[in-house]
Amino acid sequence: MKITEIDKLITNKYPLKRQETWDESGLCYLVDPSTIVSGVFICLDLTKEIIDLAIKSEINFIISHHPIFLKNKEIKPTKYELEMLKMLKDHKISFASYHTNIDNAPNGINMFIAEQLNLHQIKNIVGTGIVTGKINFAYRPKVFASTLKNTFNLERIIYASEKLVKTIAIYAGTGFNILRENLPKLKDVDLLVTGDVKWHDWQFAKLHEIDVMDAGHDLENTFIELITKLISENVKLLKIQTAPSRQEIKIVI
DSSP, X not given: OBHHHHHHHHHHHSOGGGSOTTOOOEEEEOSOTTXXXXXXXXXXXXXXXXXXXXXXTTOOEEEESSOOOOSOTTSOOOHHHHHHHHHHHHTTOEEEEOOHHHHTOTTSHHHHHHHHTTOEEEEEOTTTOOEEEEEEEEEOHHHHHHHHHHXXXXXXXXXXXXXXXXXXXXXXXXXXXXXHHTGGGGXXXXXXXXXXXXXXXXHHHHHTTOOEEEOOGGGGGHHHHHHHHHHHHHSTTOOEEEEOOOOOOOOOO
């Protein structure tokens, strides 16, 4: 199978038209349209270490969730990004990222998370990528946080209320602004689960009596599971290697 056919498999399920205007989802660097895939490396972020692993494994196609911005003339590539691009060119490795086209898809990451948590009455908030669902019984956030942490092998979870929760809204990644913009559609939700919640977000949530849970960016490792499943179900005997990210923990004294 060609690299372009793998790309088509993914974009047919998660159309690029769903991506945000600032995003660079899709094929970022393609060695040759006729290139046959030797294997796929799936990760959250492209790094030199990931490229080295792909080289050692003789894999010629890397897929990440987060893009590197090489096509946008308004964003100057960093020295590190240019060095990675040189590594890709030197070793004839193609690269693609599928980011907000999957974040915003009704059958994307947030739906996958809700299903893995065995939520009931799962619904998409149309046009947002937000997914809502219910748990069997009303739990304290601590209990739900433990379930979330164990299900997705998360390092840490932050929340600010002990009120009982039953109806959950999910938007993995940095989704507080999307959740905030759609609050009228979430009036019956007890808890908003997202990542990278900033100080002013917590203040906004408190002011509007909204309960929020910050699960960190590692929740987006579900992207790796999602894409691995899609490819393995449609392409037989293809070498697939993955590298989930891990939250960096800093100790400050």
